[in-house]
Amino acid sequence: MPEVNLVGGVTMALSRALEEDENVVVLGQDVGVNGGVFRATDGLLDLFGDKRVLDTPLAEGLISGMSVGMAAQGLRPVAEIQFMGFCYSAIDQMINHASRLRNRTRGRLTCPMVMRMPYGAGIHAPEHHSESTEALFAQIPGLRVVIPSSPGRAYGLLLAAIRDDDPVVFLEPTRLYRAYREQVDDDGKALPMDTCFVLRQGTDVTLVSWGAMIKETLECADTLALDGISAEVIDVATLKPFDAATVLKSVEKTGRCVIVQEAPLSVGFASEVAAQLAEHGLMSLLAPVRRIAAPDVIVPLAGLEQNYIPKLDRILEAAREVVAFS
Amino acid sequence: MTAKKTGASVDLSKVHNDPAVATFQIGYRQYLNAEGTLAADLPDFATERDTMVAMYRCAVLTRTFDAKAVALQRTGKLGTFPSSLGQEAVSVAIGAAMSAEDVLLTTYREQGAHFFRGVTLKEVFMFWGGDERGCKTSGPKDDFPFSIPIASHTTHAVGVATAMKLRGQAHVAVCVLGDGATSKGDFYEAINLAGVWQLPVVFVVINNGWAISVPRHKQSSCETLAQKSIAGGFEGEQVDGNDIIAVRTAMDEALAQARAGLGPSLIEALTYRLSDHTTADDASRYRAEDDVSARWKKDPLVRLRNYLVGQDWWGKSDEESLLGECKSRVNEAADAYLDTTPQAAEAKFESLYDDLPEVISAQRQWVK
Ligand SMILES: Cc1ncc(C[n+]2csc(CCOP(=O)(O)OP(=O)(O)O)c2C)c(N)n1
Numbered sequence: 064m065p066e067v068n069l070v071g072g073v074t075m076a077l078s079r080a081l082e083e084d085e086n087v088v089v090l091g092q093d094v095g096v097n098g099g100v101f102r103a104t105d106g107l108l109d110l111f112g113d114k115r116v117l118d119t120p121l122a123e124g125l126i127s128g129m130s131v132g133m134a135a136q137g138l139r140p141v142a143e144i145q146f147m148g149f150c151y152s153a154i155d156q157m158i159n160h161a162s163r164l165r166n167r168t169r170g171r172l173t174c175p176m177v178m179r180m181p182y183g184a185g186i187h188a189p190e191h192h193s194e195s196t197e198a199l200f201a202q203i204p205g206l207r208v209v210i211p212s213s214p215g216r217a218y219g220l221l222l223a224a225i226r227d228d229d230p231v232v233f234l235e236p237t238r239l240y241r242a243y244r245e246q247v248d249d250d251g252k253a254l255p256m257d258t259c260f261v262l263r264q265g266t267d268v269t270l271v272s273w274g275a276m277i278k279e280t281l282e283c284a285d286t287l288a289l290d291g292i293s294a295e296v297i298d299v300a301t302l303k304p305f306d307a308a309t310v311l312k313s314v315e316k317t318g319r320c321v322i323v324q325e326a327p328l329s330v331g332f333a334s335e336v337a338a339q340l341a342e343h344g345l346m347s348l349l350a351p352v353r354r355i356a357a358p359d360v361i362v363p364l365a366g367l368e369q370n371y372i373p374k375l376d377r378i379l380e381a382a383r384e385v386v387a388f389s
Numbered sequence: 390m391t392a393k394k395t396g397a398s399v400d401l402s403k404v405h406n407d408p409a410v411a412t413f414q415i416g417y418r419q420y421l422n423a424e425g426t427l428a429a430d431l432p433d434f435a436t437e438r439d440t441m442v443a444m445y446r447c448a449v450l451t452r453t454f455d456a457k458a459v460a461l462q463r464t465g466k467l468g469t470f471p472s473s474l475g476q477e478a479v480s481v482a483i484g485a486a487m488s489a490e491d492v493l494l495t496t497y498r499e500q501g502a503h504f505f506r507g508v509t510l511k512e513v514f515m516f517w518g519g520d521e522r523g524c525k526t527s528g529p530k531d532d533f534p535f536s537i538p539i540a541s542h543t544t545h546a547v548g549v550a551t552a553m554k555l556r557g558q559a560h561v562a563v564c565v566l567g568d569g570a571t572s573k574g575d576f577y578e579a580i581n582l583a584g585v586w587q588l589p590v591v592f593v594v595i596n597n598g599w600a601i602s603v604p605r606h607k608q609s610s611c612e613t614l615a616q617k618s619i620a621g622g623f624e625g626e627q628v629d630g631n632d633i634i635a636v637r638t639a640m641d642e643a644l645a646q647a648r649a650g651l652g653p654s655l656i657e658a659l660t661y662r663l664s665d666h667t668t669a670d671d672a673s674r675y676r677a678e679d680d681v682s683a684r685w686k687k688d689p690l691v692r693l694r695n696y697l698v699g700q701d702w703w704g705k706s707d708e709e710s711l712l713g714e715c716k717s718r719v720n721e722a723a724d725a726y727l728d729t730t731p732q733a734a735e736a737k738f739e740s741l742y743d744d745l746p747e748v749i750s751a752q753r754q755w756v757k
């Protein structure tokens with residue numbers, strides 16, 4: 064079984080998808096000879112040729128829009144946007160066309176495309192390379208929004224996204240790209256895109272997160288365990304549609320919840336999780352729901368970047384507080 | 390900001406090592422001028438009665454439909470509607486030139502092209518009447534729904550053309566857009582890719598003089614919109630968009646070129662929007678009635694009818710029976726639209742995902 068890091072899981076899934084379905088086409092800026100700036104498409108051009116791996120001109124609106132056209136023709140375009148910070152001209156296509164082509168034609172045309180992009184802070188990248196604006200996409204009916212947080216989930220969820228008959232926005236946390244390796248079987252098995260993943264079972268507090276913050280969240284659970292506090296850790300993984308049931312069920316057991324997001328606090332996805340608990344989980348709650356997020360500021364440049372990302376200490380403190388509350 | 394007049398003057402006094410590393414020119418095509426006289430030798434199809442009459446019939450149907458749609462809107466029975474009055478020739482010629490396997494991608498004003506390709510009158514009434522069942526159109530199965538966000542469909546067109554090229558199919562994507570749309574970045578991104586990848590795509594810019602209230606000369610200081618193709622590295626030409634023979638010929642050539650793998654082209658069709666922008670617009674706020682009445686003298690339908698009459702293919706009785714037929718077809722479609730029982734409230738959950746996620750499906754009960 065190969066040992067791969069998260070970006071390796073992405074590459075493995077792309078390779079498998081290109082292999083198994085001749086309609087799959089990878090496209091984007093520098094994805095060919097260069098193998099992508101993060102090397103997510105490394106080697107694919109050699110393996111599959113320039114009719115399957117397409118270097119496009121530098122135009123994000125074009126990349127997303129042409130993917131809509133290709134998908135309507137029955138191809139399965141997997142488009143790479145080089146960094147999430149440059150996806151905003153592509154949002155027009157995702158909101159106005161990709162997400163509604165099926166609906167707009169009452170099922171005559173469909174849009175089985177994936178728009179992949181690296182996102183998040185923590186790798187000392189320049190300005191505009193560090194934001195987490197996943198909530199923008201999670202608002203859009205007709206889209207799926209998926210975020211892997213481990214090499215195995217990158218592989219399984221990307222395969223699911225490519226095989227899905229609807230458009231998927233697939234966000235890859237750059238901070239985890241090369242964080243660690245794990246064994247991932249290239250067995251072609253997709254993971255479900257309608258469920259959260261319970262990464263650790265626990266009874267005292269539920270910690271909910273997604274993307275790169277899963278790292279601190281797991282560390283938090285480890286630290287709490289030393290104090291005899293049993294934390295359940297949930298990776299949301301698919302933000303749209305959101306499997307609130309898994310979170311609600313967990314909180315029924317634990318009575319407490321801390322939600323951890325890298326994005327600024329206000330109107331982020333953590334707010335949706337908290338709202339679900341307020342609406343449907345109130346009677347289970349033994350303590351107020353807490354959101355640990357970045358402040359409502361622009362992501363700082365590299366100098367203050369580490370300080371911007373929510374710290375383990377803050378998560379720990381919130382978890383201890385809710386456990387102590389009652 | 391006041392726009393510069395077109396016919397830009399360039400300072401030629403600057404010294405260059407080579408005064409012309411690249412030169413370009415843009416041609417203009419016309420067969421039937423407004424007076425009905427021939428401006429050039431006719432192409433073969435123009436000597437075929439059936440071909441010409443079929444286009445005329447569809448153009449008259451489109452105009453009849455248009456008048457009915459506006460009337461329904463004025464009486465509160467249809468939503469906002471974009472009239473194509475005065476632009477029927479170019480639209481019909483586009484639809485007529487294409488084959489069923491080609492893919493048409495347009496904005497909202499190309500009823501003529503879509504009717505020619507099999508979209509029904511009732512479907513169009515349904516859509517503008519606010520009923521999504523009009524979205525399931527009867528035209529060729531790969532045609533795109535018209536795009537309301539201006540120019541965003543230009544990128545779809547190159548995506549469609551990419552798929553065709555990758556598969557080695559001799560099919561063509563035809564992208565129809567307005568003069569206003571040529572100002573958008575999407576358009577430049579699309580023509581750029583079309584040129585680099587030599588895609589089987591034809592861009593048709595319907596220059597109807599206006600983008601709502603903004604006249605053509607405030608949209609761009611280029612002498613022609615056809616020359617924008619030069620930025621994409623391929624040829625463009627201007628045609629008289631009220632001369633159905635000119636549009637059809639240009640389309641035939643552009644389609645043949647794309648089918649042969651010889652790359653994209655751009656046709657700028659000069660026409661005029663005789664109506665308001667939509668039924669929600671009042672064009673008298675920004676243009677003079679005299680300008681519009683002058684344009685009526687160039688009515689493309691009159692020009693085509695005169696041609697048919699001149700060929701001895703068409704007479705008074707043909708005209709009367711066509712008008713009667715169009716009227717009854719349009720009225721029947723309007724009645725069928727008006728008689729349709731409204732959709733169930735739950736219809737808004739249809740065709741959202743291949744497999745509607747349970748969490749969204751559960752929301753159906755809110756709207757029962
Ligand atoms: C991206 C975008 N911006 C603005 C609008 C609002 N709008 C609708 S039609 C129109 C003018 C379009 O002009 P043109 O491209 O010349 O097409 P025409 O209406 O003349 O057929 C505008 C500004 C829109 N639909 N899409």
Ligand SMILES: [Mg+2]
Binds near residue numbers: 567597598599
């Ligand atoms: Mg216009």
